[in-house]
Amino acid sequence: MSDALVNSLNSIVAATTPLVIASIGETITERAGVINLSLNGSILLAAMAGFAAAQTSNSVIIGIGVAAMIGAAVALIIAFAAIELRRDQVAIGFVLTILTADLATFLGKPYVNIPGPRIPNMPIPLLSDIPVVGRIFFDHDLMVYFSFALVLMSWYWMFHTRYGLALRAVGENPQAAFARGTKVNYQRYIYTIIGGALVGVAGAAYSLSVKAGWFANAPMDGDGWIALAIVIFGGWHPFRVILGAYLFAALRRIVADLQSTVDFPLVLLNTLPWILMILTLMMVSSGTLERLTRLLPARLQRQFRNVLRSDPPAAIGTRFDKN
Amino acid sequence: MQLKNIHKRFGQVHANNNISVTFHPGRVIGILGENGAGKSTLMKIIAGYQPADSGEIWLDGRPVNYHDPRDAISHGIGMLQQDPLDIGAFSVLENFVYGQSGGILLNRKTSRQQLIALCQQFNFELDPDTPVSQLSIAQRQQLEIIRLLGLGVKVLILDEPTTGISAAQKEQLFNTLKRLAKEQNMTILLVSHKLEDVLALCDEVIVLRAGQLVGDMQMPTTKAALVELMFGAQIQPVKRESRLQPNTPIVLDMQQVHLHDGRLDIPQINFSLRAGEVIGLAGLDGSGQALFMRACAGLIKPHAGRVFVKGQDLTGQSYHQFNRSGVIFAASGRLEEGLIADMTLTEHIALMYEQNTWINWRRAHQFTQRQIERFNVRGKPDDPIQALSGGNQQRVLMGLLPENATALILEQPTRGLDVDSARWIWDQLLTKNSAIIYSSADLDEIMTYSDRIIVFYAGRMKVIDDPHQVTVSDLGHYIGGDFS
Ligand SMILES: Nc1ncnc2c1ncn2[C@@H]1O[C@H](COP(=O)(O)OP(=O)(O)OP(=O)(O)O)[C@@H](O)[C@H]1O
Ligand SMILES: [Mg+2]
Numbered sequence: 013m014s015d016a017l018v019n020s021l022n023s024i025v026a027a028t029t030p031l032v033i034a035s036i037g038e039t040i041t042e043r044a045g046v047i048n049l050s051l052n053g054s055i056l057l058a059a060m061a062g063f064a065a066a067q068t069s070n071s072v073i074i075g076i077g078v079a080a081m082i083g084a085a086v087a088l089i090i091a092f093a094a095i096e097l098r099r100d101q102v103a104i105g106f107v108l109t110i111l112t113a114d115l116a117t118f119l120g121k122p123y124v125n126i127p128g129p130r131i132p133n134m135p136i137p138l139l140s141d142i143p144v145v146g147r148i149f150f151d152h153d154l155m156v157y158f159s160f161a162l163v164l165m166s167w168y169w170m171f172h173t174r175y176g177l178a179l180r181a182v183g184e185n186p187q188a189a190f191a192r193g194t195k196v197n198y199q200r201y202i203y204t205i206i207g208g209a210l211v212g213v214a215g216a217a218y219s220l221s222v223k224a225g226w227f228a229n230a231p232m233d234g235d236g237w238i239a240l241a242i243v244i245f246g247g248w249h250p251f252r253v254i255l256g257a258y259l260f261a262a263l264r265r266i267v268a269d270l271q272s273t274v275d276f277p278l279v280l281l282n283t284l285p286w287i288l289m290i291l292t293l294m295m296v297s298s299g300t301l302e303r304l305t306r307l308l309p310a311r312l313q314r315q316f317r318n319v320l321r322s323d324p325p326a327a328i329g330t331r332f333d334k335n
Numbered sequence: 336m337q338l339k340n341i342h343k344r345f346g347q348v349h350a351n352n353n354i355s356v357t358f359h360p361g362r363v364i365g366i367l368g369e370n371g372a373g374k375s376t377l378m379k380i381i382a383g384y385q386p387a388d389s390g391e392i393w394l395d396g397r398p399v400n401y402h403d404p405r406d407a408i409s410h411g412i413g414m415l416q417q418d419p420l421d422i423g424a425f426s427v428l429e430n431f432v433y434g435q436s437g438g439i440l441l442n443r444k445t446s447r448q449q450l451i452a453l454c455q456q457f458n459f460e461l462d463p464d465t466p467v468s469q470l471s472i473a474q475r476q477q478l479e480i481i482r483l484l485g486l487g488v489k490v491l492i493l494d495e496p497t498t499g500i501s502a503a504q505k506e507q508l509f510n511t512l513k514r515l516a517k518e519q520n521m522t523i524l525l526v527s528h529k530l531e532d533v534l535a536l537c538d539e540v541i542v543l544r545a546g547q548l549v550g551d552m553q554m555p556t557t558k559a560a561l562v563e564l565m566f567g568a569q570i571q572p573v574k575r576e577s578r579l580q581p582n583t584p585i586v587l588d589m590q591q592v593h594l595h596d597g598r599l600d601i602p603q604i605n606f607s608l609r610a611g612e613v614i615g616l617a618g619l620d621g622s623g624q625a626l627f628m629r630a631c632a633g634l635i636k637p638h639a640g641r642v643f644v645k646g647q648d649l650t651g652q653s654y655h656q657f658n659r660s661g662v663i664f665a666a667s668g669r670l671e672e673g674l675i676a677d678m679t680l681t682e683h684i685a686l687m688y689e690q691n692t693w694i695n696w697r698r699a700h701q702f703t704q705r706q707i708e709r710f711n712v713r714g715k716p717d718d719p720i721q722a723l724s725g726g727n728q729q730r731v732l733m734g735l736l737p738e739n740a741t742a743l744i745l746e747q748p749t750r751g752l753d754v755d756s757a758r759w760i761w762d763q764l765l766t767k768n769s770a771i772i773y774s775s776a777d778l779d780e781i782m783t784y785s786d787r788i789i790v791f792y793a794g795r796m797k798v799i800d801d802p803h804q805v806t807v808s809d810l811g812h813y814i815g816g817d818f819s
Contacts, residue, residue, distance in 0.1 A: 326424065
């Protein structure tokens with residue numbers, strides 16, 4: 013493989029990391045049956061605040077911590093409004109996404125275009141020496157490795173632990189979850205907050221890792237919506253989510269490269285990644301794959317179905333009252 | 336177990352009124368009562384799904400206090416809901432494990448062995464890796480029973496467990512329940528509307544009427560005595576004369592139709608339905624009745640062959656087209672396919688009857704009120720549908736059927752109805768003069784109301800042109816696949 017290509021893939025992995033973290037955060041939240049629609053604004057606000065905190069304290073750790081807290085706080089508002097005040101999650105999320113985005117622009121003014129700290133690059137010894145793969149995946153900063161670990165951990169948590177069963181059940185059939193002794197609304201609080209904190213960390217990943225700093229025309233504006241789409245594309249499964257994020261980022265890069273070489277209306281080109289995503293989704297949700305799945309040995313079928321599912325958690329966006 | 340002065344009100348409705356009763360271990364106790372009598376409410380209180388307004392529950396001579404189903408299970412009380420409360424997206428194994436206590440990590444291997452062992456003990460065929468959404472109702476019940484046994488319950492409550500399952504599956508269930516009572520000294524509480532079942536299985540019966548405990552009877556007794564205790568009067572079964580004249584027009588015609596779905600295959604259907612004819616479909620769950628009915632209603636497209644409605648070729652057309660030609664379908668999964676949770680009765684009516692863009696709510700409201708009176712529904716126009724008792728939901732579903740349909744395709748139309756209500760629904764259905772295709776697990780019902788009977792076995796069909804020529808036990812044989 014040519015060096016140019018490997019370098020390009022390396023930078024795609026680095027640039028996609030925030031998207032991966034945010035999508036996994038949202039996946040966790042939605043699996044519990046709550047939908048956090050504030051992603052786009054939350055990311056902006058967390059990116060700004062994370063950078064500001066890191067810049068002031070000269071510590072990226074503090075920056076990431078502040079960003080996580082912002083994301084968690086926004087998520088907490090959604091959970092509280094949905095569960096306690098019985099408001100509509102979608103409406104609240106929508107209002108919050110606009111509010112937080114404006115807040116980020118307004119409060120971020122003093123920090124525009126000033127230099128600040130950045131998470132240092134840290135190639136993993138041995139692993140980064142593997143030809144090609146090492147450079148693509150293991151020559152990054154800690155944020156990127158965290159995103160890998162996050163995907164693995166969230167997958168293991170969901171499908172291999174007792175808590176994971178409860179998490180999924182709460183999003184599928186809260187009545188049944190309640191009957192099995194799960195505290196439905198408590199679980200929803202926890203996972204909404206965790207998911208929100210991850211969205212905040214994703215914000216910090218933009219402003220402290222991908223492109224350090226805070227800018228007047230924030231480059232990550234819009235990525236929150238993309239993350240929401242990737243969760244759907246990813247079928248609420250961590251593996252497919254990370255795959256979807258990389259796929260999308262790669263397509264976006266290809267389109268960006270094409271723009272300089274071919275003469276084609278820019279707006280149409282920009283829709284290309286979305287069209288391809290929709291096509292893939294249609295393939296996944298058609299009956300063909302289910303038929304193929306039935307051919308597999310019984311034990312593999314479950315894993316396969318988990319990965320291939322295209323239905324949202326059945327109880328997403330609904331309220332749960334005991335009676 | 337002892338209940339002392341249990342009260343429960345829902346607004347104006349006194350669903351349980353001062354109920355005191357004692358249940359002994361090692362016995363199967365039947366809970367009888369008409370629709371809306373308060374049976375499910377009482378069972379849910381015992382199993383911790385909802386709190387009583389007042390009253391006490393005593394176990395082994397001590398009052399106990401629990402607040403949720405999980406607590407109840409730790410006291411040894413488990414309940415199988417009218418519609419099994421499980422998680423469709425989980426595999427059988429995951430459903431079995433979920434709710435058990437243990438470490439953070441799942442031990443799939445041990446749990447799998449436990450599940451398989453319990454399945455073998457009761458002859459249940461459950462594959463640990465199948466998603467629960469692909470199981471039949473009977474299998475989901477079996478899974479719930481096994482799950483509760485795995486949790487060590489000593490009191491098992493079943494709310495109308497036989498409404499969605501076939502005769503053979505029922506027999507298996509009853510054998511299981513008898514064994515649990517006798518061998519493991521469990522207390523089994525069985526809510527049922529089928530008096531035959533109660534007579535066959537129970538050692539003792541209690542009867543509720545309008546929220547009150549009105550009777551208690553030891554077995555053996557007779558059906559007539561039970562009916563009298565339930566309704567305070569004897570009920571005559573309707574006598575039905577065949578209304579079929581030799582040259583009534585054909586309203587629905589299937590020619591060389593081939594249906595296929597998953598493992599099931601019905602190769603060659605040649606079948607015609609005449610105006611006003613009533614056809615009963617018998618057979619085990621999943622033998623093809625569901626497929627056949629959905630094909631009649633245009634919900635499933637045939638692989639080959641043609642479907643005509645009133646002479647018009649509607650092969651491959653949408654359900655909407657069939658609907659316009661007067662073919663109406665009502666599914667057995669009440670809340671899954673037929674009714675919309677969270678919508679009120681009036682909204683259901685409006686959805687069905689209001690044709691204009693702007694809904695005339697006053698008219699819809701009045702019409703709902705009339706349907707409620709006509710179908711004797713216990714509920715108000717503004718109640719959300721899930722606040723009604725199971726049987727009353729079924730009445731609403733029947734009340735939604737239009738008056739002048741050509742053909743009604745009804746999946747288990749009297750599922751969950753008490754004897755009196757079932758008879759009443761049939762009265763209403765038969766006065767509509769529509770042709771009817773219906774399925775039922777109740778062979779007496781099939782024999783009583785059908786002009787013709789079709790028995791399904793693994794995708795094969797046997798048409799019985801004159802029900803008077805066969806007996807219930809013949810039907811039982813056919814259902815088992817013995818077609819000769
Ligand atoms: N959650 C609820 N909210 C309001 N009313 C309710 C609720 N649950 C039950 N009811 C009312 O309480 C009464 C008793 O209902 P219940 O479900 O116990 O009847 P049932 O004996 O099980 O009837 P069926 O045989 O039809 O299932 C009914 O009038 C019903 O409408
Ligand atoms: Mg009931």
